[in-house]
Amino acid sequence: MDFTLSPEIEDYRQRVRQFVDHNILPLEQDAASFDAHENIREDLLSSVRQQAKEAGLWAFQLPKAYGGLDVGVVGMAALYEEMNRSIFGPACFNAAAPDDGNMMLLAKQGTEAQKARWMMPIVEGKVRSSFVMTEPHPGSGSDPAGMMLTRAEKRGDKWVINGHKWFITGAEGAKHFILIARTSDHPRKGLTAFMFHADQPGWHIQRRIPIMGPEEHGGHCELIFDGLEIDDADRLMAVGDGLKATQIRLGTARLTHCMRWLGLAKRSMEIANDYVSNRQAFGSPLGQRESVQHAMGKIAMDIQVGRLLVMNAAWKLDQGDFARKEVSMAKIAVADTLHNAVDTAIQLNGARGYSKDTVLEWIYRYARQAKLVDGASEVHKMVLSGFYNAEGNDFWRWGL
């Protein structure tokens, strides 16, 4: 097994690192760069995005035919980690959720006409998008196939949507939406995916949900659908393929979360290391204390465990496998690693760690969502147990 990055990916990785150093980190260090929801201001984001495009560091995840750099999932793992050395990084390279997963799903499953209409404006950075699945109680959350209540009813060549969704990232300000709705009561084939535009009537944002952490642009919103009409031409994949679309999207999208979170975990460690190397207590630098070394060594190891899980899953996805158990393992482990890394970094920074003088408190509040989004950790453990029951010792087979 050779984990060496290809010269092309390594070149991109170094260029992303330099770009983050020179073009993004200085913004992050200036309080004036933040919007009201603790993310990079829209005007600054547009200008950095333009710089990233001009530097040839744009849309790594997409095929070249659609303006991307086609680095594969293994390449993305190396590059996304570098991007998220800055909390602003992924948005600046058009690699943030949910646009990232939406573009990849449309690239894989859209017709050419759908790609031109719905995907290319996201690729070019002209619009942002949302993925609309989760519903408040008693609707679907962890169990979309069993519990989805939002319905799409066929009338002529249109579908009429009625229902209630929430926690839809980016909805305020997004123009393109991918919606999952119920089209039948079939247990596996009951859901269907559709695209709609923000300007279509028959839906509205009820509220932007206040959350504990910093927000992605457009927030996390609650949406009401009361008669939205969608042309059948804007249906993604076949009727009944909504769950499949979700799995195709989330397979890679979940893993890209892990790639980004590893970048944030490494950044946390970098800030902690800087502090314990320079801060003195009881006559020596903190970094010379064995308990501090244990804490730093543990985070370093956990980050590498996470990277190996991510790379294994990435390699499988590049081979055309769904990598369901590998993605689940990475998601559980890296969510925990991000938590532990930033928590330890705050502890090692003392009172400074609790202040807003570093990005640690930002990362700490952001990190809490990692165990929830795109499947709670418990649900991924349930999936793994299902695989183990079905495969026995073959659970750990080598290869695909």
Ligand SMILES: Cc1cc2nc3c(=O)[nH]c(=O)nc-3n(C[C@H](O)[C@H](O)[C@H](O)COP(=O)(O)OP(=O)(O)OC[C@H]3O[C@@H](n4cnc5c(N)ncnc54)[C@H](O)[C@@H]3O)c2cc1C
């Ligand atoms: C910041 C953020 C952004 C999000 N963005 C989007 C988005 O853009 N689009 C979208 O559609 N959704 C989005 N979501 C929703 C997210 O995908 C759901 O929160 C997630 O799938 C869990 O669903 P739920 O919240 O309804 O939890 P529930 O299904 O109500 O579960 C609650 C808890 O019960 C436990 N649990 C559930 N199932 C099991 C089980 N089988 N065994 C043991 N314990 C279990 C878990 O601890 C879980 O956290 C977002 C959520 C957050 C927090």
